[in-house]
Amino acid sequence: MAMMAYDERRILEMLHEDDISRRRAFESIVNNFSEQLYWQIRHMVLSHDDANDILQNTFIKAWTNLDSFMGYSRISTWLYRIAINETLTFLNRQKATIPIETDEEGELSIADRLESDPYFDGDLTERQLQEAIATLPDKQRMVFNMKYFNEMKYEEISEALGTSIGALKASYHIAVKKIEEYFNNID
Amino acid sequence: MKKEIIYNFDEREPRRPFTVPEGYFENLTQNIMDALPQQESIYSTTITVTPWMRIRPYLYAAAAFVGIFFCIKAAVGISTRNNASEMAQTEETTIYSDEYIDSFLETAMMNDYTLYYTLVEPGN
Numbered sequence: 001m002a003m004m005a006y007d008e009r010r011i012l013e014m015l016h017e018d019d020i021s022r023r024r025a026f027e028s029i030v031n032n033f034s035e036q037l038y039w040q041i042r043h044m045v046l047s048h049d050d051a052n053d054i055l056q057n058t059f060i061k062a063w064t065n066l067d068s069f070m071g072y073s074r075i076s077t078w079l080y081r082i083a084i085n086e087t088l089t090f091l092n093r094q095k096a097t098i099p100i101e102t103d104e105e106g107e108l109s110i111a112d113r114l115e116s117d118p119y120f121d122g123d124l125t126e127r128q129l130q131e132a133i134a135t136l137p138d139k140q141r142m143v144f145n146m147k148y149f150n151e152m153k154y155e156e157i158s159e160a161l162g163t164s165i166g167a168l169k170a171s172y173h174i175a176v177k178k179i180e181e182y183f184n185n186i187d
Numbered sequence: 188m189k190k191e192i193i194y195n196f197d198e199r200e201p202r203r204p205f206t207v208p209e210g211y212f213e214n215l216t217q218n219i220m221d222a223l224p225q226q227e228s229i230y231s232t233t234i235t236v237t238p239w240m241r242i243r244p245y246l247y248a249a250a251a252f253v254g255i256f257f258c259i260k261a262a263v264g265i266s267t268r269n270n271a272s273e274m275a276q277t278e279e280t281t282i283y284s285d286e287y288i289d290s291f292l293e294t295a296m297m298n299d300y301t302l303y304y305t306l307v308e309p310g311n
Contacts, residue, residue, distance in 0.1 A: 031216045042205055059219045122204025148201050176196055183194045
């Protein structure tokens with residue numbers, strides 16, 4: 001069966017219809033948002049396998065909680081929120097299970113991971129950039145990735161994170177300053 | 188050497204340094220859909236209506252009426268009993284001894300007719 005075109009209004013109607021319509025509507029949602037959500041997650045967790053697992057969990061959560069989504073927000077906002085929660089839960093679990101290292105060792109481990117990752121094709125500067133981004137607090141990192149790599153508008157980020165546009169602009173500029181400072185301090 | 192790793196946001200175009208396995212995005216939707224658990228929609232759940240389910244509301248309504256009827260009956264019964272007992276209390280008469288009555292009759296200057304009239308006439 002051919003994939004239906006993405007029409008949010010029609011999709012919201014179909015989510016309240018029979019099981020077949022519901023599944024078709026959800027398939028259209030997955031098709032429309034999976035790639036952009038994948039990149040959002042991937043920039044946070046860096047590894048493809050982890051990003052893929054989190055993405056799967058995001059859509060399983062969305063599917064099993066479909067009845068609680070009443071259409072008060074946009075579908076993209078709802079999905080981003082689930083993806084962000086899943087990502088932050090994963091990162092917190094990872095921090096709790098990985099032995100505490102010093103900052104320098106932590107940075108080196110990210111560099112090592114990226115260098116040996118078959119799905120990372122960045123040069124030295126891009127590896128350094130990922131290391132710099134990794135030093136940012138989770139939410140600041142998320143804002144930076146959304147704006148810089150995913151090229152999302154502040155309005156879209158504001159909807160996804162529930163943060164004011166002013167606060168997001170400030171957060172992004174602080175992140176940029178910190179990254180520049182990080183590069184300036186590299187020996 | 189330090190200059191080589193300076194990151195200039197104004198000069199550098201954002202580039203995503205990550206890649207994915209070949210064909211990953213082409214199959215992503217299908218892979219995600221295949222991993223979804225079966226889900227019964229609350230909107231589309233079909234309920235088989237049995238004869239019992241059909242008559243149940245009427246039975247409940249009938250039971251409610253019977254209940255109300257017995258409640259009213261019980262309430263009326265209690266009220267009637269209360270009235271009867273009140274009447275019984277008010278109609279209780281003083282029992283006089285035969286001697287008292289005989290002396291009363293002797294001094295009352297009453298014949299049988301006057302006595303009967305006194306006892307049965309309303310207001311006495």
